Amino acid sequence: MLKIGVLALQGDVREHAAALAAGGADPVPVRRAEELEGLDGLVLPGGESTAIDKLARAFGVAEPLRRRIGEGLPVYGSCAGMILLANTIADPATDRAGNRQQTFGGIDMVVRRNAFGRQVDSFETDLRFAGLEKLPGVAPDAGAAPVHAVFIRAPWVESIGPDVEVLASVGLSGPSAAAQAPGAARIVAVRSGKLLATSFHPEVTGERRIHELFIQMIRGEA
Amino acid sequence: MSINEQTPATATTTGSSRVKRGMAEMLKGGVIMDVVTPEQARIAEDAGAVAVMALERVPADIRAQGGVSRMSDPDMIDGIIEAVSIPVMAKARIGHFVEAQVLQSLGVDYIDESEVLTPADYVNHIDKWQFTVPFVCGATNLGEALRRINEGAAMIRSKGEAGTGDVSNATGHMRKIRSEIAKLAALPEDELYVAAKELQAPYELVKEIAATGKLPVVLFTAGGIATPADAAMMMQLGADGVFVGSGIFKSGNPAERAAAIVKATTFHDDPDVIAKVSRGLGEAMVGINVDEIAQPHRLSERGW
Numbered sequence: 001m002l003k004i005g006v007l008a009l010q011g012d013v014r015e016h017a018a019a020l021a022a023g024g025a026d027p028v029p030v031r032r033a034e035e036l037e038g039l040d041g042l043v044l045p046g047g048e049s050t051a052i053d054k055l056a057r058a059f060g061v062a063e064p065l066r067r068r069i070g071e072g073l074p075v076y077g078s079c080a081g082m083i084l085l086a087n088t089i090a091d092p093a094t095d096r097a098g099n100r101q102q103t104f105g106g107i108d109m110v111v112r113r114n115a116f117g118r119q120v121d122s123f124e125t126d127l128r129f130a131g132l133e134k135l136p137g138v139a140p141d142a143g144a145a146p147v148h149a150v151f152i153r154a155p156w157v158e159s160i161g162p163d164v165e166v167l168a169s170v171g172l173s174g175p176s177a178a179a180q181a182p183g184a185a186r187i188v189a190v191r192s193g194k195l196l197a198t199s200f201h202p203e204v205t206g207e208r209r210i211h212e213l214f215i216q217m218i219r220g221e222a
Numbered sequence: 223m224s225i226n227e228q229t230p231a232t233a234t235t236t237g238s239s240r241v242k243r244g245m246a247e248m249l250k251g252g253v254i255m256d257v258v259t260p261e262q263a264r265i266a267e268d269a270g271a272v273a274v275m276a277l278e279r280v281p282a283d284i285r286a287q288g289g290v291s292r293m294s295d296p297d298m299i300d301g302i303i304e305a306v307s308i309p310v311m312a313k314a315r316i317g318h319f320v321e322a323q324v325l326q327s328l329g330v331d332y333i334d335e336s337e338v339l340t341p342a343d344y345v346n347h348i349d350k351w352q353f354t355v356p357f358v359c360g361a362t363n364l365g366e367a368l369r370r371i372n373e374g375a376a377m378i379r380s381k382g383e384a385g386t387g388d389v390s391n392a393t394g395h396m397r398k399i400r401s402e403i404a405k406l407a408a409l410p411e412d413e414l415y416v417a418a419k420e421l422q423a424p425y426e427l428v429k430e431i432a433a434t435g436k437l438p439v440v441l442f443t444a445g446g447i448a449t450p451a452d453a454a455m456m457m458q459l460g461a462d463g464v465f466v467g468s469g470i471f472k473s474g475n476p477a478e479r480a481a482a483i484v485k486a487t488t489f490h491d492d493p494d495v496i497a498k499v500s501r502g503l504g505e506a507m508v509g510i511n512v513d514e515i516a517q518p519h520r521l522s523e524r525g526w
Contacts, residue, residue: 055484118329
């Protein structure tokens with residue numbers, strides 16, 4: 001059985017663990033560097049990226065994790081997790097001493113935090129998500145069905161490098177901050193090798209295909 | 223719902239239960255700190271807070287100074303929203319739906335319909351379904367929690383006794399809610415009708431709790447938490463996260479205490495970490511024993 005860690009410093013750890021268990025994996029909470037040993041993959045949950053960054057550095061998880069990602073550990077990040085997987089944050093928080101928020105990195109992309117606006121702008125929607133129709137064990141019809149996506153103070157991907165594949169985008173509309181660039185599509189799901197990131201939270205809707213995709217990526221079957 | 227005519231149009235829904243409750247899910251395992259200035263908000267963010275609660279006076283000062291306590295000045299809330307990138311919550315008086323409308327228009331991320339402020343309505347709480355912004359409400363027991371959820375609360379916090387630094391009421395409320403949930407889960411289905419009557423809560427919610435064994439929303443704890451060990455105890459008692467009010471900025475070294483409480487919340491089951499972060503924090507807030515507060519001045523008895 002695949003042993004998949006969920007970074008458990010803060011955030012919706014329980015929901016990701018449940019989604020992984022439903023996919024037949026063995027989810028384990030990770031708060032310390034030694035708990036990274038022997039993992040087949042890792043999930044970075046939704047939460048506050050600034051809080052997770054600080055705790056990861058304070059407890060010595062950030063550096064070993066960066067190294068494991070460099071060595072090819074498969075990682076999936078949702079929302080805050082997407083921010084933590086980005087090589088660059090467009091608008092990082094800075095502390096009173098002027099130090100910038102850090103990420104673990106791994107995906108050659110620039111993300112913008114809270115890009116869709118504040119909580120009153122948080123939304124749910126249906127998305128086309130590339131690649132789910134080919135998932136082993138998922139009927140092509142079911143795989144092609146839209147993903148119901150929940151965006152909560154969500155980031156978007158502002159730009160990507162050549163090796164990053166776009167899996168889903170959302171069209172901007174309405175009176176929210178997102179309407180700054182009307183008609184523009186924003187990238188909300190990407191894959192780069194064995195790294196997967198979504199702006200939204202499949203773990204809170206009962207959607208299981210994104211976690212299934214991640215499990216298949218670990219197995220080398222997707 | 224809004225649809226962009228141009229291209230690639232996406233129909234979106236804001237303010238749904240899932241979006242409101244989901245926001246609270248993302249705060250789990252974290253600490254939400256009371257702040258009264260932008261500078262305090264920055265200290266909280268630097269310490270690893272997952273959100274700040276903007277208010278005019280911390281509960282300890284409300285207690286000391288007395289008078290009617292209300293929603294904060296919009297300028298002050300704007301200043302705090304400007305100062306930090308983490309979510310900003312703010313308090314409205316119980317039943318004061320116009321204060322809530324104002325806070326929504328200011329763009330706060332969560333409204334706390336709070337007993338710490340002077341109630342504006344001694345009969346009705348705010349009809350929280352009417353808002354896009356989510357609400358957190360206090361509760362001392364399961365019935366109260368379910369009544370708030372029925373009114374649209376998307377997050378519950380146990381009340382404790384705010385502004386005291388005395389954690390005993392928070393402990394009592396967490397234990398009470400937990401044991402009432404366990405009791406429901408053990409009841410035969412045909413006894414749930416009477417259980418709903420006794421809890422003064424809607425039958426449908428009671429049935430849901432009995433089936434799932436947990437609240438349908440995130441449960442934080444609040445009121446009297448002043449040390450890393452207090453926060454860790456609340457987490458071990460089953461809280462999803464912690465609100466700290468006066469405990470941080472009424473202490474000797476707010477920045478270090480705030481960071482220590484954040485670490486103790488994450489590593490709540492690791493006494494070595496809690497011991498380590500508890501060292502050298504200086505004076506904790508002085509505090510008041512709840513028993514010494516005359517009944518009419520107990521905040522947790524506001525709300526029903």
